[in-house]
Amino acid sequence: MEFRKMTACRAAEAVNNGETTACQLIKEILERCNVLNGKLNTFIKIAGPEALEQAAAVDKQVKSGQKLPLAGVPVAVKDDLCCRDLPTSFGSPAFKNFISPYGAAAVEKLTDAGAVVIGKTNLDDMGIGSTTTSSPAGPALNPWAPDRVAGSAGAAAVAAAQCLIFLESDSGGALRQGASHCGVIGLRPTMGRVSRYGLHTFASSFGQIGITASSTDDILAALEVISGFDARDASTALYREKSAEKNAAVEPEIIKIGYPTAIIALLAPDHRNLMERAREDIEASGFQLTDFKLDLLAEALRAYYIIAFAETSSNLSRFDGIRFGMADYAENLDELYYKSRRLTFGQEASRRSIFGTFILSQGNYDRYYRQALKIWTLVRREFTAVLDQCDLLLMPAVRTLPQLVTEQIDFCRLYEEDLFCAPVSLAGLPSLCLPVGEVDQLPVGLQLVGRPFSEEMLIGAASRIIPEIKFPPNVIC
Amino acid sequence: MEYEVVIGLEVHVELLTKSKLFCCCPNRFVAEPNINTCPGCLGFPGVLPQLNSEAVRHALTASLALNCEIALYSYFDRKNYFYPDIPKGYQLSQFFVPIGSKGFLIIEDDNGKPKTVRIGRVHMEEDAGKLVHAISGNTSLVDYNRAGVPLIEIVTEPDLRSPGESRRYLEQLKGILQYTRVSDCKMEEGSLRCDANVSLRPMGCPDLGSKTELKNMNSFKAVEKSLEHEIKRQRDILRSGKEVITQTLRWDEGSQATIVMRGKLQAHDYRCFTDPELAPIELTEEDVEKARAALPEMADVRAARYVNEYDLPEYDAGVLTSSHGLADYFESCLELYNNPKVTSNWIIGEFTAQLNSTGLEPDQCSFQPKDLVELLLMIDQKLISGKIAKDVLAKAFQRGTSPRLVVEEEGLLQISDQSELEKVIVKVISENPDSVENYRGGKAKSLGFLVGQVMKETEGKANPRLVNELLLKIIGS
Ligand SMILES: [Zn+2]
Numbered sequence: 001m002e003f004r005k006m007t008a009c010r011a012a013e014a015v016n017n018g019e020t021t022a023c024q025l026i027k028e029i030l031e032r033c034n035v036l037n038g039k040l041n042t043f044i045k046i047a048g049p050e051a052l053e054q055a056a057a058v059d060k061q062v063k064s065g066q067k068l069p070l071a072g073v074p075v076a077v078k079d080d081l082c083c084r085d086l087p088t089s090f091g092s093p094a095f096k097n098f099i100s101p102y103g104a105a106a107v108e109k110l111t112d113a114g115a116v117v118i119g120k121t122n123l124d125d126m127g128i129g130s131t132t133t134s135s136p137a138g139p140a141l142n143p144w145a146p147d148r149v150a151g152s153a154g155a156a157a158v159a160a161a162q163c164l165i166f167l168e169s170d171s172g173g174a175l176r177q178g179a180s181h182c183g184v185i186g187l188r189p190t191m192g193r194v195s196r197y198g199l200h201t202f203a204s205s206f207g208q209i210g211i212t213a214s215s216t217d218d219i220l221a222a223l224e225v226i227s228g229f230d231a232r233d234a235s236t237a238l239y240r241e242k243s244a245e246k247n248a249a250v251e252p253e254i255i256k257i258g259y260p261t262a263i264i265a266l267l268a269p270d271h272r273n274l275m276e277r278a279r280e281d282i283e284a285s286g287f288q289l290t291d292f293k294l295d296l297l298a299e300a301l302r303a304y305y306i307i308a309f310a311e312t313s314s315n316l317s318r319f320d321g322i323r324f325g326m327a328d329y330a331e332n333l334d335e336l337y338y339k340s341r342r343l344t345f346g347q348e349a350s351r352r353s354i355f356g357t358f359i360l361s362q363g364n365y366d367r368y369y370r371q372a373l374k375i376w377t378l379v380r381r382e383f384t385a386v387l388d389q390c391d392l393l394l395m396p397a398v399r400t401l402p403q404l405v406t407e408q409i410d411f412c413r414l415y416e417e418d419l420f421c422a423p424v425s426l427a428g429l430p431s432l433c434l435p436v437g438e439v440d441q442l443p444v445g446l447q448l449v450g451r452p453f454s455e456e457m458l459i460g461a462a463s464r465i466i467p468e469i470k471f472p473p474n475v476i477c
Numbered sequence: 478m479e480y481e482v483v484i485g486l487e488v489h490v491e492l493l494t495k496s497k498l499f500c501c502c503p504n505r506f507v508a509e510p511n512i513n514t515c516p517g518c519l520g521f522p523g524v525l526p527q528l529n530s531e532a533v534r535h536a537l538t539a540s541l542a543l544n545c546e547i548a549l550y551s552y553f554d555r556k557n558y559f560y561p562d563i564p565k566g567y568q569l570s571q572f573f574v575p576i577g578s579k580g581f582l583i584i585e586d587d588n589g590k591p592k593t594v595r596i597g598r599v600h601m602e603e604d605a606g607k608l609v610h611a612i613s614g615n616t617s618l619v620d621y622n623r624a625g626v627p628l629i630e631i632v633t634e635p636d637l638r639s640p641g642e643s644r645r646y647l648e649q650l651k652g653i654l655q656y657t658r659v660s661d662c663k664m665e666e667g668s669l670r671c672d673a674n675v676s677l678r679p680m681g682c683p684d685l686g687s688k689t690e691l692k693n694m695n696s697f698k699a700v701e702k703s704l705e706h707e708i709k710r711q712r713d714i715l716r717s718g719k720e721v722i723t724q725t726l727r728w729d730e731g732s733q734a735t736i737v738m739r740g741k742l743q744a745h746d747y748r749c750f751t752d753p754e755l756a757p758i759e760l761t762e763e764d765v766e767k768a769r770a771a772l773p774e775m776a777d778v779r780a781a782r783y784v785n786e787y788d789l790p791e792y793d794a795g796v797l798t799s800s801h802g803l804a805d806y807f808e809s810c811l812e813l814y815n816n817p818k819v820t821s822n823w824i825i826g827e828f829t830a831q832l833n834s835t836g837l838e839p840d841q842c843s844f845q846p847k848d849l850v851e852l853l854l855m856i857d858q859k860l861i862s863g864k865i866a867k868d869v870l871a872k873a874f875q876r877g878t879s880p881r882l883v884v885e886e887e888g889l890l891q892i893s894d895q896s897e898l899e900k901v902i903v904k905v906i907s908e909n910p911d912s913v914e915n916y917r918g919g920k921a922k923s924l925g926f927l928v929g930q931v932m933k934e935t936e937g938k939a940n941p942r943l944v945n946e947l948l949l950k951i952i953g954s
Contacts, residue, residue, distance in 0.1 A: 081523075082522070082523045088522075090522065100516070100521065100522075100523070101516060102516055102521075102523075102524065104523065196523075196525065197523065197524070197525060198523045198524070199523050200522035200523045201523075203753075204752075204753040204754045205753040231527060232524075232525060232527060233525050234525065234526075234527070234528070234754065234755055234756040235754075235756070237756060310750055311753060313557070313748075314555055314557050314566065314567055314748075314750070316566075317557060317559065317565065317566020317567055318520040318522065318564060318565045318566045319522075319566075320559060320561070320566055322561045322564075322619065323519060323520065323521075323564065324522075333559075333560075333561070337559060357748065360557070360748035360749075360750055361746055361748060362746050365748075365749075365750070369750060
């Protein structure tokens with residue numbers, strides 16, 4: 001099977017109509033996955049035996065006459081999503097042996113639809129960050145340039161065809177930036193569209209489960225499977241109330257896309273040129289274009305981080321060495337907390353916990369947290385107003401190319417990388433990152449942002465814009 | 478100098494719900510540790526809270542019964558602190574907006590006059606687990622059975638002026654919460670817990686003095702006693718010209734004294750912020766009015782009705798309505814038996830004596846209203862005497878059988894057969910000629926002796942009124 005040109009939809013079709021079997025497909029991709037993992041370090045765990053067992057079960061269902069929308073499709077899952085029977089590390093050495101007695105709702109919906117989980121992908125310390133440089137397993141490498149990071153290990157895995165669909169969390173932009181860095185498509189759905197049950201997120205207000213793949217059809221197919229109301233995640237009640245405009249016809253002529261002339265000026269020349277070329281291509285595809293501006297982008301980034309720090313300090317509190325983590329011998333409670341938390345968290349998780357504790361402390365709450373909440377409201381309003389004028393917004397996803405593995409970057413500068421992605425998370429809007437070109441032979445994507453629950457329109461529009469997805473030339477296999 | 482006592486009470490009450498506040502675990506006491514737990518109430522990563530609507534209904538009912546204003550929009554906040562008995566590293570509690578506020582209760586002051594005690598807030602929160610310290614060795618264990626059990630906290634303004642008022646407030650509060658089926662309020666079992674804030678100030682002084690906090694009082698009596706003890710202690714300190722130190726004290730039941738728990742009243746910085754994982758609690762005016770209409774009749778209203786409708790003495794009405802169980806029992810009896818005063822006598826007397834000696838609640842014992850009515854009817858039909866009936870009640874209660882069965886098995890049916898009684902009377906007269914003479918000579922007391930002898934001969938089964946009548950007829954008046 002030629003995985004380089006394979007899509008999930010095509011693979012499922014082949015399994016469903018008997019051209020191949022799930023077992024055959026999974027066996028082949030596991031071999032490929034293992035070989036490439038030695039070069040890319042994208043997977044923390046490749047679950048060979050478990051995947052083959054799942055594949056056999058899928059074949060049995062297909063043989064009995066069932067048509068499964070994702071029959072035999074190899075899926076990778078970021079290691080902050082819990083899977084039944086597979087260990088989940090959350091990017092911490094303290095969770096080497098943690099196997100959750102429950103599975104993430106989104107993952108189980110995928111497997112119910114015939115998909116096969118082939119492994120868990122590399123991630124930053126406690127899932128915090130968008131470089132994987134803080135991973136205890138070392139960084140995942142970019143298939144386009146192995147001296148650079150991938151941003152998202154799963155995006156790299158999709159780009160190198162180690163898997164066909166990848167499920168991962170996105171808070172400030174890890175999924176979208178990873179898709180941009182690796183030249184694939186990444187969708188962050190509206191908060192409430194997909195149940196987050198089983199996802200450990202450091203910032204509950206922003207952590208959302210998204211999909212990465214190499215075709216818009218695959219994104220749509222996976223979204224249909226994983227979205228929907230789930231009593232175990234209160235945020236999905238919103239989706240039940242509003243429901244998506246499904247099957248909305250995407251005719252370019254009636255869709256107005258906003259173009260942020262003022263924001264483009266913030267970009268480096270190469271990235272700016274890329275945006276401008278994308279604008280021309282989009283116009284050529286028949287879409288209407290109009291200018292928009294966002295005045296609160298910088299404030300939105302700060303508000304995002306203040307709220308995310310506060311939530312991180314609280315969300316990570318449960319890892320106190322009593323039930324989780326490596327509880328060593330301690331003379332007293334304080335020592336137990338100190339020892340186990342120091343083992344559980346790396347530098348970034350510790351830093352954000354401390355920042356969050358500071359931000360929520362008496363006196364600081366009003367000075368930082370309350371102000372951030374106010375900005376949050378204003379940012380939502382600003383996006384809503386802009387989306388009154390446009391159906392979709394075109395925005396950059398990244399400011400720079402993926403960093404070199406050897407590069408030491410100040411954490412504040414890393415936070416600033418999220419300038420275009422984090423505000424969209426703050427506004428709670430769906431966003432799709434699509435590849436549009438290259439800078440220095442490295443892929444660069446940009447975001448299409450839509451109104452709440454307009455994922456179908458995003459995907460439809462993207463399918464008319466995206467040029468042919470390129471395969472990283474360095475990946476020989 | 479004369480001092481005025483200022484007391485405020487904080488009462489925690491466990492709600493009578495089927496399941497815990499944020500998961501499906503049963504809300505029921507079990508001795509074996511960590512049985513009623515799940516990934517949710519153990520704080521496992523990725524498991525989100527699911528709000529129990531039954532708990533919200535109970536909190537709404539309690540707030541209305543305590544005359545509170547209802548917040549139509551409220552939510553849960555996180556109180557962040559580290560302790561092994563809180564699995565998430567924070568407690569979910571309504572810190573910013575309580576569901577109920579500005580309520581009041583009317584109690585009797587020390588002079589028997591009505592007095593309004595203001596209730597500042599009624600809010601929902603989750604309970605913590607329990608730490609168990611091993612007797613030997615240096616380990617502590619945690620039992621999470623109680624973690625996540627729904628509580629409401631009811632906080633008064635500093636309106637109470639004496640230990641007696643405090644006790645009466647608690648009794649009234651307990652009555653209301655039991656009447657509304659919100660809680661069983663068993664202080665000994667911890668389903669009602671009370672902390673008190675006490676301070677003294679010179680008579681007429683508007684400012685509050687330094688206060689101490691009293692904890693660990695596990696009965697209303699202990700609350701009253703510890704307050705008396707603490708007031709005396711503070712008064713002695715102030716009279717000797719010293720200052721009261723703000724601190725937390727623990728009531729020690731053994732020594733009947735307070736012990737310093739925490740040197741200084743630690744101003745905890747809980748770093749509260751609104752929980753981002755739960756949806757807000759939204760109530761409509763209609764929900765509130767529905768709950769208000771469903772409120773049961775309160776004890777004082779019910780007692781007044783008993784006086785007016787059934788012509789019961791105030792004492793009887795007060796005792797019967799002191800618990801909703803007893804009052805319900807009384808009313809069930811009246812549906813079958815139309816003599817309120819007789820029913821009341823038996824319930825307040827023999828029935829309550831049996832409840833007290835077994836520790837059962839009226840609805841837990843097998844001696845149901847139909848059994849009491851059966852007993853009362855047997856008395857009315859002169860099948861048994863009142864004296865024997867007391868014995869029958871005790872036996873039926875203890876054996877769990879019907880009173881009629883007890884009467885039949887023990888051959889206790891009353892002798893109302895005139896000819897049979899006459900035989901016994903003739904025998905008694907012939908054996909006690911002196912008494913007969915004495916009676917005829919004017920000593921009325923002797924008649925009583927003769928009646929007693931007849932009762933003795935018949936083992937108490939003779940109908941005393943009939944014996945009296947026949948005796949008079951035979952020995953002449
Ligand atoms: Zn539970």
